[in-house]
Amino acid sequence: MKLSTNFSVAELSKSEAATRQGLDNTPSMEVIDSLQALVDNVLQPLRDKLGPIVVTSGYRSPAVNKAIGGSATSDHCKGQAADIEVLNMDNKALAEYIRDNMKFTQLILEFYRKGVADSGWVHVSYDAKNLKNQVLTAVKVDSKTVYHNGIQ
Secondary structure: OEOOOOOEHHHHHOOHHHHHHOOOOOOOHHHHHHHHHHHHHHHHHHHHHHOOEEEEEOOOOHHHHHHOOOOOOOHHHHOOEEEEEEOOOOHHHHHHHHHHHOOOOEEEEEOOEOOEOOOOEEEEEOOOOOOOOEEEEEEEEOOEEEEEEOOO
16 A cells, blocks of 8 residues: 555565564554654655655554564554665764754654764654654663763
8 A cells, every 4th residue: 555656554564573473563544544644744755855765664563563672652553653764864964854854753863873874773753643843862871772862
């Protein structure tokens, strides 16, 4: 099912973890509606402006989310979030572009290493009822994930 010119439900619900572990990752119609809002308001506009986007993680069923050790409250489980990269673009620059040009619920520059353009990834979520534009950077400190406000 196509959500836009460049995005489909299949792409946004593809999960290697689900495939490896034999887990169902089929989104409900409610989740598909959330994926549609994410595509309409964030992903397709980004694609139109910046070029091809790689979605490394989109929708995750609760079972898939648990299997990968995701947060129990993850927006991925509601179809409201995607982890992305843009081909040939520094991930920090991508996060800054989203922060400066788009409405979103949460934006996290995850595990980026300064000077390594393709390190980490960008997590972005969209919930029309909660456009708080929260911006965070996730880093590892003593093997634990720590979140800092802003893009660092």
